[in-house]
Amino acid sequence: xxxxxxxxxxxxxxxxxxRHPRSVGCARAELLTTLDGWGLSEVADSAAVVLSELVTNxxxxxxxxxxxxxxxxxxxxxxxxxxxxxxxxxxxxxRATPSAEAEHGRGLFIVDALSECWxxxxxxxxxxxxxxxxxxxxxxxxx
Numbered sequence: 001x002x003x004x005x006x007x008x009x010x011x012x013x014x015x016x017x018x019r020h021p022r023s024v025g026c027a028r029a030e031l032l033t034t035l036d037g038w039g040l041s042e043v044a045d046s047a048a049v050v051l052s053e054l055v056t057n058x059x060x061x062x063x064x065x066x067x068x069x070x071x072x073x074x075x076x077x078x079x080x081x082x083x084x085x086x087x088x089x090x091x092x093x094x095r096a097t098p099s100a101e102a103e104h105g106r107g108l109f110i111v112d113a114l115s116e117c118w119x120x121x122x123x124x125x126x127x128x129x130x131x132x133x134x135x136x137x138x139x140x141x142x143x
Contacts, residue, residue: 012075012084017055019062019070019087024055027072034074035081042137043080046114047134053107054085054130062087062127080116080135088127092120 013034017023028048035044051072058070071086093108111118111132118132 001050012073012082013072014068014071014102016071019059019068019095021056021059023059023070024052027055031074031081032105038076038081040076040079042136047075047081047083050114050118050132050134051083051085051110053111054083054132057093057107058085058087058089058129061091061093064091077133078135079137080133082131082133084129084131086123086127086129087127090127092128093130 014028015027015030028051031051032048034045035041035047036087052077053088055070055072062068068088071084073082073084073086075082075084108118115132115136116135116138118130121129121131123129
């Protein structure tokens with residue numbers, strides 16, 4: 001794992017993770033520590049769920065060569081955080097229409113509900129970046 005730590009006005013916090021299910025919890029813990037340091041504990045619950053969904057998607061669906069890692073980036077934006085999950089797979093995520101009994105397929109609906117905005121971006125080299133912005137002011141629409 002590589003780490004670059006940032007303060008609340010500095011560059012993004014960047015970390016790399018193996019494509020393993022345990023990386024989801026490790027990335028979530030890193031995000032919560034970062035948000036606490038930035039004084040953004042008010043968005044911590046929503047941001048943690050959004051990150052969990054994005055990293056889980058990368059772990060499950062980013063079928064790439066062994067040894068390729070997932071990268072997370074957390075960047076403070078105003079009263080919130082931009083969460084990015086980079087992987088080397090070219091396939092872009094899409095919203096599924098799961099049945100009522102389905103155990104999977106609701107992740108991007110959850111990301112959409114908890115974030116101010118989200119999307120998919122190109123990145124240098126192979127793959128993509130899936131990102132979401134979670135803000136304190138964005139939470140007001142649900143209160």
